[in-house]
Amino acid sequence: MKIVVSAFSNLYTDQRIEKVCDTLSRNGYAVTLIGNDYGGSVDMQRPYPVKIIRQKSTSLKTAYPEFNWKLYFELKKYADKQTILLANDLDALLPNVLIAKQIGIPLVFDSHEIFTEMPAIQGRFTQKIWRFLERKLLPNLQYMMTESESYAEWFSQKYGVKPVVVRNIPKQIKDMVTIPDNNPKIILYQGAINQSRGITQAILATQYLENVIFKIAGDGPKLKEYQQLVKDKKLQDKVQFLGKLLPDDLRKLTKTADVALSLEENGGVSYLYSLPNKVADCIQARVPLVMINFPEMLRVYKQFKVGEIIENHEPQNIADKIIKVLRNGRSYYQAELEKAAAELCWEKEEDKILRLFQQVVAENF
Template identity: 60%
Template sequence: MKKKIITSAFSNLYTDQRIEKVCGTLYENGYEVELIGNDWNGAEEMRRPYLFSRIHLASKSLKTAYFEFNWKLYHQLIKKADRNTILHANDVDALYPNYLIAKKLNIPLVFDSHEIFSEMPAIQGKMSQKLWRYVEKTVIPELTWMITASGSYGRWFEKKYGISPVVVQNAPRRLGFNIDIPQNNPKILLYQGAINPFRGIDKVILAMHHTENLLLKIAGDGPKKQEYEALVVSEKLQSKVEFLGKLKPEDLRKVTLTADCGMSIEENGGESYFYSLPNKVLDCIQARVPLILSNLPELQNIKNQFDVGELIKDHQPEHIAAAINKVLAKGRDHYQPELERASNMLCWENEEIKLLQVFQKASNAFGFKQ
């Protein structure tokens, strides 16, 4: 019988590229995939070759939305899961209902931790942090199959909970590179991703005072957007900083290809940030765009393996500008050989092999047949 996988996540699904790639790979390799998300923050129209649905959430606050989603997800899983099902939970905020149903039906559960959820900056010191730590402590040591998004995350979970996750980096699919590198005037520095605290965005805005003939483009949305827009105005940098808003993934890829320099200068906003390998790094590598990088473990590891950009000394605006100016002085052409080498290694085609091995082991252990 064809294996069924129910993938669930506290997500509106539309912009979650990791879940899209994972479900696509599983579907293309013969699994019957059903994806469950929610309509928190909207439910934009999307098409997928497999079944998907979004749980409607009536909650007005994120705190109550989590409880509502977990309650409704449990009841969805009760109806949809059977003895031929592998459950696939994405992040701790979808884990507990999957764990309960997996125990109830004695079926496999694969957990994908995109980050260290209990150590995210947004919940530091809050009651919700205690709740998510409780879920982690209760469920994760009981798991057999777990994947996570960086080697540093994997080592953290092993030390904390005694489980060794398989590392499946959130790399994009291999992008054949056959475009002419644009000769921008002014040059373009690109930030892409959520406009959240600890991303170094406010620091790079201030760094624009120390650059010439450069335009900073900020693609994304988030809780800090208005504050950073106001910072641009107060610093009189409107001619040097442009906010592009939230772009569709396919539109963002086109913008990335045009940049002279990307950036991933996350600050140490807690262990989830400290040990992360941000998507934007791997996206820029596939677009063959050099980066400025902060000195966090996974970013330093990339730089040690591949000369794809420059590390910033610290988050002082002058030092950020120095790294930007160094990249621009060398030019995008200079970094192409190393970016090409990195793009061949850090791509989804390599990562999905490890993903499929995990689901194959889960299938075999519960008597499923290919």
């Protein structure tokens, strides 16, 4: 059985798509992956075919329609009567819906977020376009996955769909943990450098901290703004920007941290209801976290005391919780991190994916 997977992504840093494709490929499905080169691309070695759509557009305003137009013809080329389509996020869904109807084949939709509620499009005209597509396409979907219980509840209430929850969490790391003796202590943020991530407040919190280095690993549209903030506040000796790292390099970095941050702001329900990838990444690295009290992070915290929770984004408050974790030390949190790592791992999610695709095959072929 063939599965054609597509996403508006340059793919090489998209760990969820890589894990899903790996799971399906290892379990006998013939996977073909389609992405694009918007924002750059690198050669990837995968055990299945990868097609990169070349984009001429230099802005998202034109890149999305260009990609969807080209994706439609790529899907037409690769899909046949023995194919399941797997569309990742709303920005790749329309051509998949069209091809699925034309050929009469099933489509699985994997929504990594609530796309129409992302802070980057809040209040813009494009939000109206995406919401129109969401209203038209989602109620007719038979098979869907999404990343958190809160997301699933939102989609179910709004569109009557019943997504399978497949959390975007890493494979279990069973290696012996070596806790570094850092001097200065390392605070880590990993992820996209854009609005509503709590990065501004985390940078300002370093004013209240001594003998620390705050490492920011990632890239995004707010990078220059945050770099300027560091200069304006004369915090260059406390804050480092490391840029976008390949997944293996990022995993190595994560293991070295004394504390990691997940301080998303309520820029819309997509952030409010998310379980950020970095939470489970840090748990697998056995690194304690300072997290905001959003539903999915509270869900983790109530089950496993893997760090500390903040109730607001006041820099002094953030600093106080960081200090508490640093004073306790990584060893203090290891027992709970071990329990969480055994539960919050990709191996626990794989069966959900395989059961869903077994259902798709049984009902359509």
